[in-house]
Structures are given as structure tokens and as C-alpha cells.
Amino acid sequence: MQSPNQVEAQITRLIREDWGRLLAVLTGFGGDLSLAEDCLHDAVVAALQTWPTAGLPSAPDAWLITTARRKAIDRLRRAQTSASKAEALAFWQWQNAPEAEELQTLPDRRLELIFTCCHPALDEKSRVALTLRAVGGLTTSEIAAAFLDKQEAMAARLTRAKKKIASAGIRFRLPDPEDLPGRIDGVLQVIYLIFNEGHRGSSDQLTRTDLAEEAIRLVRILSSCLPDHLETKGLLALMLLTDARRLARKGPSGAFIPLEEQKRSRWDRGKIREGKHLVELVLKAGPPGAYALQAAISALHAEAPDFASTDWTQIVALYDLLWKLKPNPVVLLNCAVAQSYATDPSTALEQLEATGAGQHLQAYQPYHACRADLLARQGRWKEAMVAYDRAIVLTEAPEEVAFLKARRKTAASFVEPGS
Structure with a gap:
């Protein structure tokens, strides 16, 4: 018999890992995202109340x-104040949905x-945020941080x-084939943000493997x-090349390891080979998009036998191309890092501050x-200490906090007492 704490931990894991799959199944039953989310939440509350004493169910x-489905039926029954066809249809859909136990396996309807x-009825920011919540299972605070x-x-x-989804009558289904290409850019942005939350999460974990792997899938x-959609291949290449370095980002004690100190023997060569192959395909097929350019940058890092051998000049050139496609302060920041190794840190900092990127970041x-x-x-040790202090305040992952504090301590060691 598991302890209540163990059961609660399993419930938390299930919610984190399977929220999107469960919500998609429920939405597929009735076509109502808001109702499905409310009832899934109610079901989780019921599980927290029941499972610690009754034990985990077999499935x-x-x-x-x-x-959740039964709670949806109860809600719809209580809400019926008229005999409208819409209400009757909604009630019928939920009432006649199959019991989960009747399904051989739960259908995967996350793509829908x-x-x-x-x-498109939603603004771009809302599309991304809602999908991170519904599919990725991210909390509101994690989405806000992203x-x-x-x-x-x-x-x-x-x-x-x-x-808006409810009032606009947006249906729970895949777009028609002729509409699919025009809808893909927003979907790619969503998936990339899910991957980023998994690779470098805003939560107290340095990585959340489940989200990174889900985004790749x-x-x-x-x-x-x-x-034939090149940017989809570009995004897949970028995520594979980035995820290939995952194991090298943490030491035996769990400490964060920056790129320059990583053991490249720990990089996943299978993912690197696949990622580089996709980059080559995309670059040969036509002008690269933003994801393909970022993948090309990651490929240059992967090709270098060590940090000192990195082709920083080429990376700066790729960031310049990326800036023309996607001008934003984060691109300038990444370009400054590359520039600091291609030339020197003083020049890179001057160029970064001249852009005014810090006003937005x-x-x-x-x-x-x-x-x-x-x-x-x-x-410039004193100024570095101030910047490290600010970075530490904004960092939640304990491993990264420890890394930044160690760097700050090194900077402090060069400052004379009382100076």
C-alpha cells in the first residue's frame, strides 16, 4: 500500500505528463475545450480526495x-434551462461518449x-499561450515567464x-488540407515554446525532459x-541539435555546466547526425527561414571538436541573417555572445548596449x-557583480542559481576590500 504522499506524487506526475492527452480526449468527446478543462480539473480534485485512501486505480x-466525462454530463444536465437543439446535442455528445475503459488505448488527439x-480567430499571443496551457500542461506562471x-x-x-473559442464556434478538428499550410506557422511557434520550456524551464527544474520530447514528437x-514544408524540418533540426546537448548540461552532482565546459563526448551523436542532415536538406532546398538559420548555428556548434574551435565568425554572419528575418532583442543578445568570441568582449558589449536591447530585456x-x-x-569586476546579482534574482532553477553564484564569487575575489 502506497503512502498518501506517494499517491499524491503520482497524481502530480500524471497531470504533468498526460494533461494534454487527457484534455484532448475529453475535448474530442464534446467539442467544448472550456468545459473539458473544468471537468478534468474536477476529476483531479476527486482523485486527490479518493486515491490516497482507496489506492491508485489500475488505469x-x-x-x-x-x-471528468460524468462531471461534464452533470454540469450539462444542471445547465439545461431550455430545449434548444444546441444544448440537446451537447448533452447527447457527452452522454454517448465511450467510457475510457471501453477504449483499447486512449486516442491521441493532441494535434487537433x-x-x-x-x-486564426485568436491573436497570435493567445494562440501560443492557450496551447502551452492545454497541450503542454504548463502553469499560468510558467507561460507568463515564457x-x-x-x-x-x-x-x-x-x-x-x-x-473566444466558444463564442466563435471554433470546431475541434484538423484544418482542411487546403488551409493547413497557412496555419502551420503559429503551430510551429507553439511547439518551439513548449520545447524551450522543457529544455530550459522557468520552473525549478533545469530541464523538463517530458516537454522537450513531446515537442520533438x-x-x-x-x-x-x-x-515539403521546410521550416517544419528546420524546427525539427533545431530541436534535435539543441536536445543532443541535454545530458552534458548537468554534472554528476546536478550542477549546471555551460557550453564552453561541456564534455562533447556526452552529446547525442545520433540526434546531431539527424539534425545536420535536415539542415543540409533545408539549406539546399531554398532560402532558409528563422528556424533553419538557428539550426545552422547549432550545427556549427555541434561540428566543432571543442569550444575554442567554434566558427564564431560564421555564427555572427548567421545571426545577422536571422536579425533581418526576425528583428528582436534576443537575437541581438545571442549575436553579442558570438561577437565576443569572434572579436572581443568589449566590442560585443559596446555593440549590444548601442542597440538599446537592454531596455526590452x-x-x-x-x-x-x-x-x-x-x-x-x-x-570590470564590480559591474559584473551587479549584473550577476540581477541574473540570480531572475533565476529559478537551483542549478543555475548555484552556477551564477559561483561566477559572482569569482568576480568578488578580484575586488579589493573597501574599494
């Missing part, structure tokens, strides 16, 4: 689906869920987005559906960590 996901959340937004503003945005599905941890590193490499 926890099926238990949650069945419980993604396209529903990414419908957007550099306040949590309250993001919560309001998510509520408005779900109401989803973009593989899209690539198979759209074999005060709440962005990598900006302050980058400035701290550039200042430290110039021997």
Missing part, C-alpha cells in the same frame, strides 16, 4: 477520463487540440481565449503531414547573465 488515466488553440509577462495578465488572456508528426535573465560574463571577461 489512472482512464479513471480521470471517465470521472493544437490547431484548435492556434485558430512571454516575460505578469501572471495576472496572462491568466486574463487565457480566460479570454477560451471564451509533435513536430515529427507535422513534418510527416507536410513533407530587464526581466530576461539571460540578458543580465550575458552582461555579467562580458563585463567579467573585461576585468
Whole structure:
């Protein structure tokens, strides 16, 4: 018999790993995303109340689906105030949906869920945020961190987005074949943000493997559906090349290891080979998009036998091309890092500050960590300490906090007492 704490931990894991799959199944039953999410939440509450004493059911996901479906039926029954055809149809759909136990396996309808959340009737930011919540199972605070937004503003945005889906009559289905290419860009942006949350999460974990692998799986599905869409291949290449370095980012004790100190023997050569092959295909097929350019940059890192051998001049050139396609402060920041190795840190910092990127990135941890590193490499130790302090405040992953504190301690060792 498992302890209540063990059961609660398993419920938390199930919610984190399978939220998107469960929500997609429920939405598929009745076509109502908001109702499905509310009832899945109710089912989770019921599980937290029941499972610690009754024990885990043999199929926890099926238990949650069945419980949520029954709660949806109860809600619809209580809400029926007229005999409208819409109400009758909604009630019939939920009432006649199969019990989860009747299904051989739970159907995977996350792709339909993604396209529903990414419908053009929603503004771009709401599409991304809603899909991160519905499919990725991210919390509102995690989504707000991904957007550099306040949590309250993001919560309001998510509520408005779900109401918009209901009021606009957006159906839970894949787009028609002729509409699919025009809808793909927003979907790719969603998947990339899910991957980023998994690779470098805003939560207290340095990596969330489940989200990174889920993003790779989803973009593989899209690539198979759209074999001629180059940016889909570019995004898959970028994620594979980035994820290939995952194991090398943490030491035996769990400490964060920066790129320059990583053991490249720990990089996943299989993912690197696949990623480089995709980059070559995309670059030969036509002008590269933003994802393909970022993948090409990652490929240059992967090809270098060591950090010192990296072709920084070529990386700067690729960032210049990326800036022309996607001008934003984060691109400038990454270009400054590459420039600091292609030329020197002083020139890179001057160029970065001249762009005014810092005005838009005060709440962005990598900006302050980058400035701290550039200042430290110039021997400007006091200024580096201030930048490290700001970066530490904005960092949640304990491993990264420890890394930044160690760098700050090194900077402090060069400052004379009382100076």
C-alpha cells in the first residue's frame, strides 16, 4: 500500500505528463475545450480526495477520463434551462461518449487540440499561450515567464481565449488540407515554446525532459503531414541539435555546466547526425527561414571538436541573417555572445548596449547573465557583480542559481576590500 504522499506524487506526475492527452480526449468527446478543462480539473480534485485512501486505480488515466466525462454530463444536465437543439446535442455528445475503459488505448488527439488553440480567430499571443496551457500542461506562471509577462495578465488572456473559442464556434478538428499550410506557422511557434520550456524551464527544474520530447514528437508528426514544408524540418533540426546537448548540461552532482565546459563526448551523436542532415536538406532546398538559420548555428556548434574551435565568425554572419528575418532583442543578445568570441568582449558589449536591447530585456535573465560574463571577461569586476546579482534574482532553477553564484564569487575575489 502506497503512502498518501506517494499517491499524491503520482497524481502530480500524471497531470504533468498526460494533461494534454487527457484534455484532448475529453475535448474530442464534446467539442467544448472550456468545459473539458473544468471537468478534468474536477476529476483531479476527486482523485486527490479518493486515491490516497482507496489506492491508485489500475488505469489512472482512464479513471480521470471517465470521472471528468460524468462531471461534464452533470454540469450539462444542471445547465439545461431550455430545449434548444444546441444544448440537446451537447448533452447527447457527452452522454454517448465511450467510457475510457471501453477504449483499447486512449486516442491521441493532441494535434487537433493544437490547431484548435492556434485558430486564426485568436491573436497570435493567445494562440501560443492557450496551447502551452492545454497541450503542454504548463502553469499560468510558467507561460507568463515564457512571454516575460505578469501572471495576472496572462491568466486574463487565457480566460479570454477560451471564451473566444466558444463564442466563435471554433470546431475541434484538423484544418482542411487546403488551409493547413497557412496555419502551420503559429503551430510551429507553439511547439518551439513548449520545447524551450522543457529544455530550459522557468520552473525549478533545469530541464523538463517530458516537454522537450513531446515537442520533438509533435513536430515529427507535422513534418510527416507536410513533407515539403521546410521550416517544419528546420524546427525539427533545431530541436534535435539543441536536445543532443541535454545530458552534458548537468554534472554528476546536478550542477549546471555551460557550453564552453561541456564534455562533447556526452552529446547525442545520433540526434546531431539527424539534425545536420535536415539542415543540409533545408539549406539546399531554398532560402532558409528563422528556424533553419538557428539550426545552422547549432550545427556549427555541434561540428566543432571543442569550444575554442567554434566558427564564431560564421555564427555572427548567421545571426545577422536571422536579425533581418526576425528583428528582436534576443537575437541581438545571442549575436553579442558570438561577437565576443569572434572579436572581443568589449566590442560585443559596446555593440549590444548601442542597440538599446537592454531596455526590452530587464526581466530576461539571460540578458543580465550575458552582461555579467562580458563585463567579467573585461576585468570590470564590480559591474559584473551587479549584473550577476540581477541574473540570480531572475533565476529559478537551483542549478543555475548555484552556477551564477559561483561566477559572482569569482568576480568578488578580484575586488579589493573597501574599494
